[in-house]
Amino acid sequence: MMIDSLTLKNYRQYKDERIVFYSENNDRNFIVIQGTTGSGKTNILNAITWCLYGKELHLEKSKGLPIYNTGLMDELKPENLVNTEVELRLRDDENGIIIITRKLNLRKSENGEIRIVPSSFSNSEDGSEIMMQREVDRDIVTIEGPEYFVNMMIPEKLEEYFFFDGERLDKYFTKTSSENIQEAVFRISQLELFEKLISHLDDRKKDLRKKVCSLSSKAETVREELEIYEKSIKDAKEDRDRHVRDLRDAEAKEKEYSDKLRTNPNARKLEEEWLELTRDLDQIDSRIKKNQNNKFNYLLELTPPLFCRDAIITAKKKIEEREDSGQIPPDYKKGFLERLLEQGNCICGEDISQDAIDNTHRMEIESLLRKCDDITDITKELITENANMRSLLDGLGEFKKRHSEYINEFKEFEEERRTKSERLLIVEEDKKGLDIEQINTWENKLDEYRKIKENLIKEIAKKENRIEDADKKAKSLEKTLNEELKKKGKGEEAQKGIAFCEDCLKAAEDIKKGIMDDLRSEIEEKTRKHFLDLIWKKETYKDIKIDGDYNISVIHQSGFEGLGTLSAGERQVLALSFMAALNSVSGFNVPIVIDTPLARLGREPKKNIAKNLPNYLEGKQVTLLVTEEEYTSEVRDNLSDHVGKEYRILFEQKEIGSDAKVIPYER
């Protein structure tokens, strides 16, 4: 099937445009429509989905703007009726030309307000009406039930695999891809009919069981209990599957942050060392300050005696001479000697009382007491100062040693400071270019996802145990129930029906799984072939795998898994290859429209894709909606043999509204 033409009347920036897609030359199935950002490329995609399903499924940039052309509506006189209309003509080998038209009735009120007049025949939310016709021998025949036929030709659920944009492709393998892939394989295999069959059959089985069990009260009790266990198994399985999906998400996130951190392996060490060095340097500074203070105080204390050293020595010498000559007596305290005499006891223990047998000792002390009278205040001061001067001179004797100690300590600190400062400079140089805050965030995220992962693993194990336990109990109850029913010998026909339903259910589940597995293998094979054909780094990758859990792996030549390290361009090639594989496996003969397919690619990948894209979408009509930056001379040259129609969008922003025209491409 091919798009023959698309006519847009009063649709967004298009006032009245007809774009012919069909080319008589079968080898030229590519249509290129080039336009700047915002000129209306994506609205061509939207016009197609609106015409088919009554929904603009690729709306984002135009969100908020009305579906009609505001400029055209401004020119309309009040109370006049007008339509927004999109006509899609499709060419099919079997059915010839099929014309699908969707219209939205609009009225302009007196106050200039535009109001939608919903069609009575509309099945769409927006009130638009679809019509489908077929050209038969120059006659036009209307097809009843257009929605049904549209969905048969291009199911809405599968639309995104035929009409897609590069932005979406870029994100396809960045998120948890296994879920996307499983969903894609399930949708493309159109197995929802099998799901319905299984669900309906299960309902019938339960009803039959209910019918049989109503014949015996014990059986009914067992059946009720069995249903509770079956529900519990179903719920636990749903929880487990949800946890498994969350686990995949967490694993993908863990990998994402590990990969980010792997590029900065020493960041954490550097940060720790930087912190330690700055802390050490602060401490050294504080020790140096203390050393300097102590030294200063010491010098301050010692400077006066140092300057007076000679005078002190002379004074000391003179005092000592007086002492030697007996001019300065020893310093005994008068009061002390008087107290000794009064007490009659010497400090040596001798009896010095007046009644003592031997009074020699008492007489000596009395003699000392008499001498004390002769000690003047000056003498006392001289004796004290002599002791002080001795102490000062002793201190001066230690000056050299103490001073050296302060200086050596200072030198040690300075040396330590120099070494640490030099290292700090190196660390700071290494740290340049590292966003430590960002790295810390990544590390926290990594820890967070690791914890989530651990919890989920525990939760999954718990659910598995619960399922296993409930399954055993359910089987045992089923056995009891069957025995009970046999014993009663009632409802044999219904029992046979239950056994039949169970056999059918098992067969349906097995077949469904078998088809999913077959399709997965086929998609894997085709994706591998397309990817290895398309990728420009021929020597880098050797294989693509999609495992039983729908996890996709890109195998590097050296054997390791390279999905996480693919560049944006490589990811896009993988997604394009996967889309092409899905398309081919689905069996739908539907044209493909890709919006901005090359926007995120460099020169070489662009060229390579342009060269190879026609080969793996062989036989398909492909429309590329591209910007000027995408449609380079190289891309154009590589596609030229396959391009049947080539257009450019001329966009004009008016005072009210805008106008876009699709004109033949001329460079």
Next chain:
Amino acid sequence: MTENISKRILDKIRASDNPVAVKIFLQKMLFFEHAHADEPRVHYTDHYDEEIVICMKKYGDDTNDDR
């Protein structure tokens, strides 16, 4: 459902190691589901019950030998 996919499903059912009655039932029901795919509320109960009764008659005979 495309011809490609429906053919795969039918081939898979036919090639499976299931009693003929089961295979017939699955094919009939798939056809039924396909025919009513676009109807939001399909009244399936009676149709399923009828087909279960019909296929069960054969089911008893071929469960063990005709696979």
